[in-house]
Amino acid sequence: MLSTEPETRGVVRSYDLQGLERERAFDEITRVAAFVCGTPIALINFIHSDRQWTKAGVGLELGDVPLSESVCACAIQQSDAFVVPNLREDRRFGHLSLVGGEPFLKFYAGVRLETAEGLGLGMLCVLDNKPRPAGLSAEQVEALNLLAKSVMSHLELRRASTKLAEREKRFRTILDAVPQKIWTARADGTHDYFNKRWYAFSDAQPVESHGDRWLDLIHQDDRVRVQARWRHSIATGEDYEIEYRLRHNSGEYRWMLARAQAIRSKNGKIERWLGTSTDIHKTKTVEQALAVREQHYSGLLEASAVVVWFAGPDGTVTHSKGWTELTGQTDQEYLGLGWLRAVHPEDQARVVPIWEAAQASGSFYQAEFRVKSRNGGHRWILASAVPIHDASGRLREWVGSIVDVHDRKLAEQQLYASKERLRLAIETTALGIWDVDLISGEREWSPEAKAIMGLPADAPLTRNTFLDRLHPDDRGQVEASFYAASSDASLTYEGTYRIIRADSGEERWVAATGRTLLGIDGRPSRKIGTIQDITAREHAKIILRASEERLRLALQASRMIAWEQDLRTNFITRSDNAIGLMGMGSAPLSDVLDRIHPEDRGLREPRPNASQTPYISTVLGSEWDAPDSSSPQISTTFPCGMHSRWGRSCVLRCPKSNGCASLPRWRCLCRLTPWHNRTRGLGAGERGAAAPARRKLCSVAPRSISPPLKQFVAFEACGSVQTFSTLMQPVRAREPGRRGRRCRSRFEGMC
Template sequence: MTPAGFEAGQGRTRPVWDERARLAALDSYAILDTPPERAFDEVVRLAAQICDAPVALVSLVAGDRQFFKAELGIGVRQTPLEVSICAHAILRPGLFVVPDTAEDPRFAGNPLVCGSPHLRFYAGALLETAEGLPLGTLCVLDYVPRPEGLTAQQGFALQVLARQVMSQLELRRALKAREEDAARLAESERQFRVLADSMPQMVWATQPDGYHDYYNRRWYEFTGVPDGSTDGEGWNGMFHPEDQERAWIRWRHSLATGEPYEVEYRLRRADGVYRWTLGRALAVRDAGGRIVRWFGTCTDIEEQKQTEERLRSSEERLRLALGAAEMVGTWVWDVGTNRITADSGYARLFSVAPEAVAEGLPIEMLLPAIHPEDLPATEVAINRALAGEHDGVFEAEYRVLLRDGTIRWVNARGRCEHDATGRPTRFPGVVMDITERKQAEEGKELLARELSHRIKNIFTVVGGMVSISAAGAPAEVRSFAGVFRRRLNALAAAHEYVRPHSPESRPVAIETTLHGLLGTLLAPYEEAGAERVRLGGDDAPIGVKAATSLALIVHELATNAAKYGALAATEGRVTIAGERRDGNFALTWQERGGPPVEGPPQRRGFGTVLAERGAITQLGGTVAHDWAREGLTLRLEVPLERLAH
């Protein structure tokens, strides 16, 4: 079947309408050069959302231009006809889709395609009169090609919305005809009722004095009241008691002045639930300016009100959060257009003008503020988020160079959002000044180094005193002194494990495996010719945090063994074995050959409690003791992933 206004020929359809008739039909709607209207604006917003498009238009093709009754994302109300894609769309029936305008010879040279705003995709549904005359299109556009075009659901929705636009145009024309020709009043009212009953909004009308005498079908479906029961002033009883007086005052004001009526109130639904509703009405005047009718609509805006309330709550929480920290900034990066927009806090941290970053800047203009030593690692973190690694989560700490020459440390966090194809689209985040925290950490590190240095000096002084004291002594004394010095040196090396380290201060020479850690810590207890400590089983990588906790545990075990356990006796031995078990690592410490064990100790020292608590809380592990008479056996089990931290 060939659509109205088109005929088949040579395998295609071609328009049969006359251009003069088409332009006359467009002129009859008196829509050109009229200001924006909410009904049309809502249609383009909905079309953009359904089709996931940044640009949507209600485009009307006139003789020498195309006029946009409603637009989203284009920023102008009209363009010359020679750059109009819609002028081509009205020559074909149904949906007109151009997957890639740059590849289509009809549009490849179009300034809007090859230049700003670089429109690469187009899909338009005809705005067609009942006589088959095309007035324009409801269209959506994108900055990137869409080889797949629209989905079936999107195409259907776009055509439905186009019919809604035509319904709005027809309503305007019906109202215009009512004002211009009273002899056509009955037919106009009939058309109005048909259109009104097809609209999703509740439509009503009143006499000039405000007496309600008409409601469309949607009103009765929503309220559930009998036909005619809300004529006159009965409508006000349908409002929430708290809103009735306010609605009356606003309605009386419009009746007295002729000004448009607009008010939000809660309207009782058929099930008794009150829902927020937007009521609007306009006066219809005759040629002499006298009001002859009021026409109004009621639109359910409950979801919008709930969304606004959630948004207000969210914004309030954000304001409180930002107010609690002076040097906090937020940003949003539109990856497709490469524009970062941010608030004044971000502008302060990156030494850029607030008005410039509020308008949006490319990322290349902001990266130079990052310290050159920190920039490569930061770019790697950004690229990983863009690639979708770790669900697009981004976190980095780096220094920024302010214009006054000062350097500040910041922590940046965000998450890159991706579309269904995995392409990065939107990248919001927050950046926080952590300079004071970094300075505090540096102070703690400096103090730790100073204390470590002094402890090492003590080891050195004691070792020197032993060497001086052993000089000239008998051979057995010198041998003892040598063993003692080696133990002091081993204790000094073990101290490097136990003391807190920052990533920068951790010595490269320190082993990064469990066996390396244990070998260093237990070296002071070895004796020449006697294997006092045996280390075996599985090995595993170990991180800085885990090494500190394990060093405290092993140091405490070795100290207690030297005082009371296996290492206190000449024949005593300690065996340490590691074993990987289903994502965990089990470490067994076993003492044999020492004094008989009389059961668990009556009192546990502070060091033991501290060490075991670290194993449980910091490593997420478990500790079990077996106080057998022949010697202590301790079993420590921790997750492998925590061991590597």
């Protein structure tokens, strides 16, 4: 088999022939070959792929030679020694440049460099520039074969060393990659290797770790113990295992678990030790903490109200701590199954089967029930127990605890009652509730919420379920408020929107509220809110707005003013058209009084005390352009209600607030104090006394107002704020003593 064949190339590469530099050992072999054969030239040539190159030689430097110019390429095909007495006369080689030209080679003899697998790698050959018809003697051929074997032995040794070095490198690479501190030691216990994890942990250098110097890194309190245990393993060959504290690169000593095993030869002799050091500092710290907690737990049980009890494999109580303090039963009374006598009679039939089922299955036991309290009455407790088994798996005993959960049970009952009240309130008000988990994306709507939207009870809920049902004109507003995802958005929001029901396509009005809840990281984690159908309320608002608009138009068309006085603040609110008709809008009462003509202000009666029944004044007005005579005085009195207050009517002059102070306007003022609902509160005699006064006023009024008044004013009481409605309409009026001129009559409120 030749090294040029594809299936042999891997074997050739294992010898790394191309990477080998000239070596003294090979050069000495060629000198010996030339000496033994008596030739001036001896070469070690290797053949691979399409070329031949010289590894070592004496008498000739060839370098790389194409196979077409190589004698060895032909010789390697032979298994025995290949001898050509005269290359010049041999038709296979006479045309070669090394034969026909310098160095004019004439003689060639060579033997194969062959691997143990029979693969020919090259030739060990001797050459001469003179022909040698006798060739080589048998001894010379044998010497060449021995020298060829020496070449192969050297190559095999080099390959083995290379493989060993690669294996060592690979082994150490693996050891460095293992998340463990690994070390090795010679048979005598001398440490000679530590992996990178060791050096990274200890921050020590190899000179500080090899030999016995690694002991200096161990805590001084553990050093003697570790050294003694390591020497014992070296002497006996036993596995090495010990816990100790090793200095960390931070200066802290951390607990380590060191283990080592001996690597033995076939005859059982210890060759090396392979060991590991595991950082168990956390485990050790936990163990120490657990020991402390064990003490704390024991003390806590003694100091707390938790009852601890123990029972045998058959379920009978053998011992308890705290049961007597809880129930008042003595040890003799609760042992065995005597504890059942302290259980509430209504709970015994439920508790016993649960305890028996736990015993039968050997599983965890837990039950809530009431027990008789030491102070009387019964209290809720939570009893738990776990089975304890021995090493063989057999049930050894039960260990349990009892916790007083009476307060929690009462709170649960109160919470249940609150939930029931909430449920009834929601059902009564038809209020829907929605809830969105922003982390998991889970959504939940109450049945009322789905009913409002016209969705079936099993309808799937997504982010767009509500958006898809919104009126197109309201969708953008909802997305900007309810669907804002940033953490700096408003946490509470509400709005009124229109929806299109999914079942009927009907347009409905809903009021929606929401609140964003933040998680512990300050980011939104949940949204919850309500939705309510307010279609009837919105329709009522529309009707009210239409009614108000009709009233506004009526007041504007009839040049009438509607007003209202708050008797607590004396502020008068007027309709919007007051500015156009009076030159003033809503204002305090004092602003109105300032507009009365100075000569007429004394005609007003003093205002009653605030403690008396509230009153209100009205002005029945007729306007004249420029009166040139004294104003007519109409003075009359009549009883008004059960409090027998009196009223007076008179004509006052008030300047109109339009900048024309030279053209005063006249008002007919009638003050009534206090008022009642028309005259229904008057007795028969009072109504009779009031009738002449009203007839007198109405008989005088036609002088300036026509037609005659049939009803003056109607009052209504609304708490502390009194309102009234005027029954006057714009009419034609005339000034006393003058021909009739067009004017308008109206009521104006004053005090």
